[in-house]
Amino acid sequence: MSHISPTIWQFLVKWLTNFALFPPEASKIAPQMDALFFFMVLVSLIGLTAVVLLVVSFSILYSKKRHPVAVQIEGSTLLEATWTIIPLGLFMVMFVWGALIYFRVYTPPANAMNIYVVGKQWMWKAEHPGGQHEINSLHVPVGHAVQLTLISEDVFHSFSIPAFRVKREAIPGRYTTVWFEATTPGTYHLFCTQYCGTEHSHMIGDVVVLSEEDYRKWLASSTSGNSLAQNGERLFASLSCAACHNARPDARGPSLANVYGSRLALSTGGTVIADDAYLRESILNPSQHITQGYAPIMPTYQGQVSEEGVIALVEYIRHLDSDYRVQQTTNTTDLLPESEGKAAPAAQAPARNGTVKP
Amino acid sequence: MNNNNNTIVDLPDQATARIPQPNFISKENGLMSWLLTGDHKRIAILYLISITFFFFIGGALAGLIRLELLTPQADLMATDTYNKVFTMHGIIMIFLFLVPSVPATLGNFLIPMMIGAKDLALPKVNLLSWYLYMAGGILALYAMMTGGVDTGWTFTTPLSTHYVNTNVITTGFAIFVAGFSSIFTGLNFIVTIHKMRAPGMTWFRLPLFVWAHYAASILMVLGTPVLAIAIVLVMLERAFGIGVFDPAKGGDPLLFQHLFWFYSHPAVYIMILPGMGVISEVISTFSRKRVFGYTAVAFSSVAIAVFGFFVWAHHMFIMGISNYAVLVFSLLTMLVAVPSAIKIFNWAFTLYKGSITFETPMLYAFGFMGLFTIGGMTGVFLGASGTDIHLTETYFIVAHFHFVMVGGMLMAFLAGIHFWWPKITGRMYPEKISQLAAVVTFIGFNLTFFPQFILGVLGMPRRYASYPPEFQVLNVFSTAGATILGVGYLLPVLYLIWSLKYGAIAGNNPWQATGLEWQTQSPPLTENFTVMPVMDHEAYDYEWLESQKAKEVASAG
Amino acid sequence: MPDNSAIVHGAQESATAANNANGANSAHPEQPSYLRHHFNSTEQQADTSNFAMWLFLLTEVMFFGGLFTAYLIYRNWYYPAFVAGSHQLNVIWGTLNTVVLIASSFTMAMGVWCAETRRRKGLVLSLTLTFVLGLCFLGIKSIEYREKFEKHHVPGAHYSLQSFVDPASDPEIFKEYHDKPLPLDMARHTEIYFSLYFAMTGMHALHMIIGIGILGFMIYRARAGAYTSGHVTFVENFGLYWHFVDIVWIYLFALLYLISRHQ
Amino acid sequence: MSEQTKHAEHEHHIVGPMVYVAILLALLVGTALTVWASFLELGPWNPIIALAIATAKATLVVLFFMHVKYSTKLTKLTVVAGIFTFLILVSMTLADYISRAWGSW
């Protein structure tokens, strides 16, 4: 080895230590996704081998040298049917298998803890329910289902964690969700994978998976004092939402307690489930869906609240089923929100029916 | 007669052979006779020169991309510049190179000859379409010089409408104009194939090349206008703020993507079908056999075209379309993949009991079959909604589409150019060096793009000017490969130009192929045939060819 | 197969005079001079350009198709805004324009008939009428556009929501429809209605303008008898285009003016 | 007299002025009808009727003014292909938008 120049040697070492061929599997869905992936690789290899084998062997067997006169063959319905049906069958298997995985990745379990993520040019802002706020990083506990509710302030971004095999677009004007359950503590790449302008390649960060203990510590050390719902309450007051949404009998707006997750009757006759997206719409485009029995008098708050503000409001309304302060304290310190019974209404809500239990 | 066992090439005696005069090239001279021509063959040559020009611009930009990605940091150029570079690379390669590549050059040249017509049905429209193409191309270059555009070739709203300050409108207009060029080419082909066939040339005697172009033309005619309107709306949004794609005004940015992909998915079949047509001709000729299952191959082209309209939303799986739509589009994507598989296997079985030789076009065709199989299968990875979540927007996609577009269509284009070069110019290309070039491109290609699959699985996002260091090794391989690939593409340009003067005289039918285009002189007359041909045999009827030759010998002797 | 390579492109021009001389009774000219060199017969030539025109209309269908899709989606989403926006359109002008356009389609069809039966005067008259009716349509359209400009209903920086958040401020419309005021957020979406209104009618008007330009050219040539000597393809194909533009309007009229007159 | 001047009258059918007048009248009646219908209060039927009448009018134009009734199968097929692709564009796009409102699954 001595005859290799040390600089090149160092370079090679550095190179090869950073060299990777397959990403770590750090979430519950990752092995499932990889199983399908390897199945597809296998099928592709078989298909490719078949094609190459045919081409090579025919080329050898029937080269002009060996086989100077071609035999004209019209075709063979049987053979053609074979190579129609076999790939079709395999593709159908991939479709069904793929759809199952898609279904799992985008159907959060009822007990998932929710973190809001706002994408903007060019950073990721994560809002934890306890008021923890981080930029270009995301701290999550190991072994807990974490749901992300994503939105963008400007253009399309895409929140991608390759080690978890999950990814979801952050769309301007609409919430999207994705969930995962991390299985191995560690630090993983977070990428923005949707091209979003000049600094797209710098819209990256870390996903830090912490053990329960570390996570608790992290929560405590990085809270800003106010929980997200508390911020929401402030906003609720300062935007004078309470002028209409109060529990008084003469209130002009409906009571918002327990509204989250319930099925609301609309003036157009249909019903709708009040999920995050619906709450957001109600604040920004209230006349889009008018609740039965109310006049379309609620003003729009578009342009008056930021996406983070809306998130705080939504979070506040979400927790309006009982005294939110009590919940907040538990929320910050406890890892299992459902154990406090506070996620129970959500769990019963129709929106959550039919979810897969992981 | 040649008794060489390794080749079917049958050239006239070089000592006495001359390029036949007159021919379509020598008929008139002067620049104007080219710029105002109505001859499909001359227009094809105009196209050939212009798309080659744009290919090398696009290739030079690809070189810049690969150089930048040599190191993890954005050190060669600013991220902003990088974004402009890959955007222009994508736009030039797709709209100005690959979409017109085979159809506007080889298709233009050959379709009338293959069906026994004197010209395309609408010669003036054909010329107009070249002018539109040039106008679009020059406008795109102008946009590139005066500040560029950095939206990505997909023009995703609201980024393209509200968040970039580059030449979106100019570039959009360039694509709009180039789009109409493609519409007119497709329209011309459909009309020609329907109305200009020679007596006896029934649908099922058409060469598969013609079928493939027919299918691709349907896509051009029906798909491209939707792109046009999508781009018009983007331009209006930028100019006046009409709000249709602006979430702040209640518009839905996804609507743009629906319209865009309604064209751009079918467009990928516009880009591959003509190449598949070339492969059918080449494989048949060099194995001296009728294509295995002619009808299946013909109909699979049409099936690809028709199903191609039903799958566009597979580009939007994670973009916020409804989950039900994901299911439907994923299912349909699986269906559209089947006809391609049918074709591959039919070609493979065409070799069975053939009498195969390995001239350059055949080498490229083999390259096509292998690389397109890989590219196509990885398309299926992306079509399965679950795996798409992990792989979308990564280098896996970049590898997928370079495998189908470069490994597939570009290989097919090169196969076709070599195959018909003697017909177009009357001279042979040099065989040995071109075989070398084919092998070099194959190796370079795999070295460039195979590592990108791994990068994609690792999660490296596309359109990144900088990336985490652990991806470097593979990126270095990729850049090294691109260098080899560049050489591989430069070679044909050099030796093909060389062959214009020094190549062996080819004679009418150097490959002893069966198509009508080979039954006339090379280069052909302006009117293609001296007598209106009558098709009295099936396509790829090598026995007919033999008897024809026997007759000639008899009458000559 | 005679070699007619002597006939080069652009032979059409000289065709006119020759064919005039031939008159109506030379039913089977050996080589009509408008026959382009690469066709075998005039029928093949006529069929071909007719088919080409139809294919071109297909692309037009898809071009407008994108706009119709957008319209349907947003009407679904922002129904009240689309209703209110639609009330700003004047059904009388719209109806009048429909009648004008249908009439122009009729005169165009008559023009085709005149060409086919070699009635030069009739053809010139029909084309002129079509031309005038086309201009009428554009005139009426521009009156409508001007009204939108005055009321600041053109999308963009100067867009005004006045008529929608406070319908009473727009007495003419209010008298007719008694619209309730729209909530602000819904009222904002009327801008999308007008965007689509202008995009769709604007694209349509653009097609009209192009059509009228071609009509002018055709009238000029028709007076010289270019289309009344058997070579009617151009008139026929233009007729197809003109009727297509008419059809687009029939749908635009229904979608933009009519279907939202009631809540 | 015009009929004999054409070589191939079976191929090139000339539609006479009476047909055109009839179609013109039908179109005008259709226009009157659809405007009249728009003044009625018919709930969801308003758009349906308006589009039905528009389609009827368009069909008349296509069949007679544009001679499709007398054209070759190829022309008919072309028209149908156009409508078909248009419907794919509209229906499959709308399918996404409509099913988005159904909620996540």
Ligand code: HEA
């Ligand atoms: C020539 C161009 C071309 C072609 C032909 C294809 C062909 C296919 N493509 Fe590809 N595609 C692109 C060009 C092309 N694509 C481009 C440019 C993009 C990216 C756009 C962008 O975002 O910038 C893209 C992106 C893309 C996506 C979107 C990914 C994403 O954004 O998330 C998807 C998803 O479904 C996809 C799927 C497919 C499929 C299923 C095929 C199928 O048609 C392939 C069918 C072929 C085969 C299946 C191979 C043959 C099969 C066999 C030999 C059988 C093997 C044997 C057994 C099964 C036993 N492609």
Ligand code: HEA
């Ligand atoms: C036909 C289509 C086509 C073709 C042929 C190519 C060819 C190549 N492409 Fe391209 N590529 C696209 C279509 C195509 N690409 C598209 C659509 C995108 C997406 C854009 C987007 O995201 O918006 C893309 C994106 C893309 C990327 C990803 C950029 C990113 O996401 O950050 C990369 C990276 O490696 C790349 C590389 C290459 C390489 C190495 C080649 C090589 O095959 C090129 C080889 C050719 C040469 C190297 C030229 C040889 C000649 C010379 C070098 C001499 C030049 C001299 C003068 C001009 C004087 N391409």
Ligand code: CUA
């Ligand atoms: Cu945000 Cu890319």
Ligand SMILES: [Cu+2]
């Ligand atoms: Cu696609």
